[in-house]
Amino acid sequence: xxxxxxxxxxxxxxxxxxxxxxxxxxxxxxxxxxxxxxxxxxxxxxxxxxxxxxxxxxxxxxxxxxxxxxxxxxxxxxxxxxxxxxxxxxxxxxxxxxxxxxxxxxxxxxxxxxx
Numbered sequence: 001x002x003x004x005x006x007x008x009x010x011x012x013x014x015x016x017x018x019x020x021x022x023x024x025x026x027x028x029x030x031x032x033x034x035x036x037x038x039x040x041x042x043x044x045x046x047x048x049x050x051x052x053x054x055x056x057x058x059x060x061x062x063x064x065x066x067x068x069x070x071x072x073x074x075x076x077x078x079x080x081x082x083x084x085x086x087x088x089x090x091x092x093x094x095x096x097x098x099x100x101x102x103x104x105x106x107x108x109x110x111x112x113x114x115x
Contacts, residue, residue, distance in 0.1 A: 011065035011104055012064070013063060013064050013065075014063055014064060014067055015063035015065070015067070016067045016069065017066070017067070017068050017069065018037060018110075019033060019038075019068060019069065019070050019071065020033065021033065021070060021075055022072035022075055023075060024072070024076045024079065025076075025079040026079075026083070027080060027086075030076060030083055030087065031046045031047070031051060032046070038054070040054050040060075041054075041060055048090060051087075051090055052093060052094065055090065055091070056093075056097045056098075064103065064104075065105070065106075066098065066106070067104075067106045067107075067108060068091070068106070068108070069110050070108065070110060071110045072110075073109045095107065
């Protein structure tokens with residue numbers, strides 16, 4: 001059941017995670033940058049399924065809400081459009097999962113797009 005919750009960035013104690021994508025050109029680089037920024041556990045498998053699993057677990061990063069700030073997302077979109085598209089699909093799935101749990105999960109393209 002979806003229940004209203006405050007915007008994640010406005011939630012006290014929200015985890016705000018900056019993911020720097022300047023110069024990011026490959027899926028492998030993208031996954032490594034996300035894993036580093038979000039402090040993924042050692043079991044992270046560096047593939048799309050593992051990314052989805054980690055984004056819907058986050059037990060190592062407990063917070064009342066999450067905000068992922070994608071910095072220079074345009075670099076990734078230009079260099080690896082398929083990877084950028086897959087990332088957005090996975091992030092949308094994670095946002096839907098957390099919304100169903102009553103926990104805010106927001107993704108912000110720091111170049112101006114909120115998703």
